[in-house]
Amino acid sequence: MNQLAQDSFTPFPGISAQVYSRADFEAVRDIVYDIAGIVLPAGKATLVYSRLAPLVRDSGQQTFSRFIEFIKKDDTARRKTINALTTNHTFFYRESHHFEHLASHVRPLLLDKIRSRQPVRIWSAGCSTGEELYSLTMTLFGPDKAAARPFLDGNLAILATDLADHAVAGAKAATYPFEALKDVPPALTNTWVKREGDLAKIAPELCAKIHVKRLNLLGEWPMNKQFDVIFCRNVMIYFDQPTKDRLVARFADQLLPGGHLYIGHSERVAGPAQVVLTLVGSTIYRKDRM
Ligand SMILES: C[S@@+](CC[C@H](N)C(=O)[O-])C[C@H]1O[C@@H](n2cnc3c(N)ncnc32)[C@H](O)[C@@H]1O
Structure with a gap:
């Protein structure tokens, strides 16, 4: 277990663990890390949920765990998932x-x-x-x-x-x-x-x-x-x-x-x-x- 997994996990109140669980967050975290090198500490569990929930819905998969199985096989869906988890904040003449x-x-x-x-x-x-x-x-x-x-x-x-x-x-x-x-x-x-x-x-x-x-x-x-x-x-x-x-x-x-x-x-x-x-x-x- 890496240091990130030891952080606290705070999913949305009211979101059933059958829809989005700690294991789902960790599976997404591992995919994003392996592909893009982006580290998602447990404190980002809510952000992962809010960024991916529309993709889960649009894919027709009912739960995050089914969505994760889907993106493992579907290149386009996996790419959209990575896109959604990048942070693109920038501005002109920054620094x-x-x-x-x-x-x-x-x-x-x-x-x-x-x-x-x-x-x-x-x-x-x-x-x-x-x-x-x-x-x-x-x-x-x-x-x-x-x-x-x-x-x-x-x-x-x-x-x-x-x-x-x-x-x-x-x-x-x-x-x-x-x-x-x-x-x-x-x-x-x-x-x-x-x-x-x-x-x-x-x-x-x-x-x-x-x-x-x-x-x-x-x-x-x-x-x-x-x-x-x-x-x-x-x-x-x-x-x-x-x-x-x-x-x-x-x-x-x-x-x-x-x-x-x-x-x-x-x-x-x-x-x-x-x-x-x-x-x-x-x-x-x-x-x-x-
Ligand atoms: C916060 S923005 C920084 C933009 C700009 N360089 C600046 O300083 O304003 C970070 C960018 O890095 C990109 N990024 C993250 N991981 C990447 C990777 N593995 N390969 C290429 N780009 C990546 C993200 O998509 C995002 O657009």
Whole structure:
């Protein structure tokens, strides 16, 4: 029994254990952990119930235990279950010091690279609905479209990935309530965002440099090139320490020497990757040049 199973189990009052029991919660918890690495402590039993109850109902299964047997065999239902148990909270310009660092320290290096016709690769890993992705891309391009030409015309590719289908769809749509961009410097939104009523649409020429894909960070990574910059923020908080350590080591391998890794405010690099990743700012790491 792992430490999580020892936590208290507090299902909804009024929910019969024949519909949703501790064993059902633990079965869901194990499936989500095995597939996505997401840890669901017993304190999340109510959240699991409320997120999955509509899926249980729609599937025609009467109880969670029957639903669990069903998703073990049905890939689509299992995928919807995982989608429903991800937490996708995000917002534009979250942890603004990362974007300030990107603009002042990394952008000049990448501008030099792209001007000298070298490729530039950036990855927003666990991008949710794209607010981080577009915050970083607008920052990279800067407020002056003419000055952004080397990026727009050059060998730049920005990859954004998430496990959840609805998150990937949101990031691809590149359309947000205008109010959601209130923390982005107006100089950037003036250049890269078109207002249509209450909506903000990200400029198509900026989107043209972006590829949004579904990717499970625990699975195979199909990318064969290394990255100059990786953002993976507020994703590892859902993982246990061995998963975090393995993931950070993979990010370190996937970074070019001199490349930067940005992680969330409550996260830190531990494990084998510490040898090659140097802390250069608050939750900002640079891979040592060999
Ligand atoms: C809280 S959001 C963070 C979004 C953004 N990076 C930020 O900091 O605002 C966490 C995201 O990680 C994704 N995620 C969780 N487990 C994942 C996994 N195993 N592979 C890929 N993405 C995962 C979730 O779907 C969710 O959209």
